[in-house]
Amino acid sequence: MEELLRLVRLEATGPDLFLDAREFPLRVPHSFIRRMETGNRNDPLLRQVLPAHEEWHEISGFRQDPLGEREVMATPGLLHKYNGRALLTLTGACAVHCRYCFRRHFPYSEANPAGAHLDTALAYLERHEEITEVILSGGDPLALPDDRLGELARRLAAIPHVRTLRIHSRLPVVLPERIDDVLLAWLGNYPQRMVLVVHCNHPNEIDAEVTASMHKLKQSGVTLLNQAVLLKGINDDAGTLARLSEKLFEAGILPYYLHQLDRVQGSAHFEVNDSAACELMDHLHATLPGYLVPRLAREMPGARGKHWLWPDRHG
Numbered sequence: 001m002e003e004l005l006r007l008v009r010l011e012a013t014g015p016d017l018f019l020d021a022r023e024f025p026l027r028v029p030h031s032f033i034r035r036m037e038t039g040n041r042n043d044p045l046l047r048q049v050l051p052a053h054e055e056w057h058e059i060s061g062f063r064q065d066p067l068g069e070r071e072v073m074a075t076p077g078l079l080h081k082y083n084g085r086a087l088l089t090l091t092g093a094c095a096v097h098c099r100y101c102f103r104r105h106f107p108y109s110e111a112n113p114a115g116a117h118l119d120t121a122l123a124y125l126e127r128h129e130e131i132t133e134v135i136l137s138g139g140d141p142l143a144l145p146d147d148r149l150g151e152l153a154r155r156l157a158a159i160p161h162v163r164t165l166r167i168h169s170r171l172p173v174v175l176p177e178r179i180d181d182v183l184l185a186w187l188g189n190y191p192q193r194m195v196l197v198v199h200c201n202h203p204n205e206i207d208a209e210v211t212a213s214m215h216k217l218k219q220s221g222v223t224l225l226n227q228a229v230l231l232k233g234i235n236d237d238a239g240t241l242a243r244l245s246e247k248l249f250e251a252g253i254l255p256y257y258l259h260q261l262d263r264v265q266g267s268a269h270f271e272v273n274d275s276a277a278c279e280l281m282d283h284l285h286a287t288l289p290g291y292l293v294p295r296l297a298r299e300m301p302g303a304r305g306k307h308w309l310w311p312d313r314h315g
Helices: 002-007 014-020 044-049 116-127 146-157 181-188 208-219 238-250 274-287
Strands: 073-075 085-089 133-137 164-169 193-198 223-229 254-259 295-298
Touching (some): 146 164, 146 181, 181 208, 238 254
Parallel strands (some): 085 133, 133 164, 164 193, 193 223, 223 254, 254 295
16 A cells, blocks of 8 residues: 555555455555556545555445345356356456455355366256357456466367357556467367457556557457446546547447446445436437447346346337
């Protein structure tokens, strides 16, 4: 905490330091810190990672498992919630701790498809021929070594009905140097469709290094999509969201989802109400080409798919 505040030229206050010592500690790479505006405590990148007192307020409706993921865990670390898709929570490790993370309380120690649990998860995928897409998530799957990821990809490619491998990762944005030749090699050699969904919430997160890394991924044949979270005080204005879509497109990424906040305990101060969110979508629809307008969505516990908020309002 002290190092982060020193690097962005802000005073380290006692309460901040106390907060950082609690559950879900601060974590952020230097490459992401360099994109923050020094001297600005309300910098939108800083606010995503800096602990706040509001995280420790008990707010009704905000839970440790907001999506009911434990209830859809078919085997340790394998979530089978949606028809045709299954998700592996490969690791609890991540290069950055986003304060609104919906898995900040997730039981990774018991929900990790490693060792014998991986064989169990793969056997489940082999039995369920309706699963055509496997999603690698976490934590952040790209926090794992490439040899482990490459071997897992090889085993998934051997399952005939799994035709798409999708990776959800924040690392290409917060730590673009992770996109190195070794990673690009196994991604590019995957025989089925390869999709990478990055997580970028603000246009200031995209610099020249991030753009260069994204172009390398595209040249390797990877389809690039973005999912953002609508966050109060960070990206809840139409101008910011429009610039985000435009900068994503310049980097070779299509906007995919704009998520309403998953109501995880500790994140209530980031929530934007649905009415305000739909007004933002009205503005984006009026100012951007359709392919740059993300879908405003909420994930509901027990639902078999995302709930579309803005298209529903317009019939």
